[in-house]
Amino acid sequence: MNRPLKNTWSIILAAGSGSRLGEAAGGVRKQYLEFKGAPLFWHSARTFSRVAGVKGVVFVFPPEDVIPMEKQLRQFFKAEELGLRWKVCAGGERRQDSVRHGVAELPRDCDGVLVHDSARPFVSARLVRELIDCLDQGAQAATPGLSITDTIKRVADGVVTETLVRAELRSVQTPQIFETALLMQAHEQAVQEGWDVTDDASMVERIAEVIVIPGEQGNIKITTPQDLAKLEEPRVTVPCVG
Numbered sequence: 097m098n099r100p101l102k103n104t105w106s107i108i109l110a111a112g113s114g115s116r117l118g119e120a121a122g123g124v125r126k127q128y129l130e131f132k133g134a135p136l137f138w139h140s141a142r143t144f145s146r147v148a149g150v151k152g153v154v155f156v157f158p159p160e161d162v163i164p165m166e167k168q169l170r171q172f173f174k175a176e177e178l179g180l181r182w183k184v185c186a187g188g189e190r191r192q193d194s195v196r197h198g199v200a201e202l203p204r205d206c207d208g209v210l211v212h213d214s215a216r217p218f219v220s221a222r223l224v225r226e227l228i229d230c231l232d233q234g235a236q237a238a239t240p241g242l243s244i245t246d247t248i249k250r251v252a253d254g255v256v257t258e259t260l261v262r263a264e265l266r267s268v269q270t271p272q273i274f275e276t277a278l279l280m281q282a283h284e285q286a287v288q289e290g291w292d293v294t295d296d297a298s299m300v301e302r303i304a305e306v307i308v309i310p311g312e313q314g315n316i317k318i319t320t321p322q323d324l325a326k327l328e329e330p331r332v333t334v335p336c337v338g
C-alpha cells in the first residue's frame with residue numbers, strides 16, 4: 097500500500113533532568129549542552145528541517161523553561177528560518193508524559209509523528225527520511241534498531257536467570273515514527289492501564305506492528321559523563337531571557 101504522509105511533525109523531547117550526567121554537565125540540563133555552537137536540542141531541529149516530508153516541530157521543555165525558550169527560539173535561534181511550523185510546550189515527570197504533552201500540541205491534520213530524544217544530536221537526515229518512507233509504504237510504526245555485540249543476561253539478586261538469544265535482540269534508537277492517531281491511542285491506553293515505559297514503541301507494539309529498520313552507530317544518546325567526550329569541547333548554554 098502506498099499512501100504518502102501529508103503532514104508529518106516531529107516532537108523533540110528536551111524536558112529531562114539529565115540525572116545520569118549529574119555534575120559533569122556543570123549543573124545544566126544536558127539538552128542545553130552546547131556542541132558545535134548550538135545546544136543539543138537545536139541540532140536535531142536543524143536535521144529535521146532538512147527532510148522534505150517534515151512540516152513542523154514541537155519542542156518539549158521543562159515547564160519553567162517554556163516561556164524563556166520560546167522567546168529564545170524566536171529571537172536568538174530564529175526558529176522561523178527552519179522553514180517549519182513550530183510550537184513549544186511543557187514536559188512532564190516521565191519521558192512518556194513529555195511525549196503525551198507534545199502529542200496534544202499536534203495540529204488536527206498531522207498524520208505522522210516522529211518522536212525524538214534531544215539527547216541524540218547526531219541523527220542523520222537520511223535516517224529520518226527512511227523512517228518517513230516506511231510509513232509512506234504502508235507501515236503504521238517504525239523504529240531504528242542496532243544489532244548488539246554483547247551477550248545479554250537476565251539477572252535476579254546477582255544471579256543469572258536467563259541468557260537471551262542475541263540474534264533476536266536490537267538496541268533501539270530515536271526518532272521513532274508513528275501514525276499520529278495510533279500514537280495518540282497508545283498514550284491514552286497507557287494512561288488508562290498504567291503502562292510505564294522508556295520509549296514509545298513499547299506502547300505501540302502492544303496494539304500494532306512496529307517495524308525495525310537499521311539504526312545508526314553514530315546516533316548515540318548522550319547519557320553518562322563518558323558520553324561527553326563524544327561532543328567536541330562540551331560547553332554550556334544557559335537559557336536566558338533575551
Ligand code: CTP
Binds near residue numbers: 156194216
Ligand atoms: N525527557 C523528557 N522528559 C522527561 C524525561 C526525559 O523530555 N520527563 C527527554 C530527555 O530530555 C532526553 C530524552 O527524553 O532528550 C531521553 O531521556 P534520557 O536520556 O533518559 O534523558 P534524561 O531523563 O534527561 O536523563 P536521566 O534519565 O539521566 O535523568
Ligand code: MG
Binds near residue numbers: 112191
Ligand atoms: Mg531519563
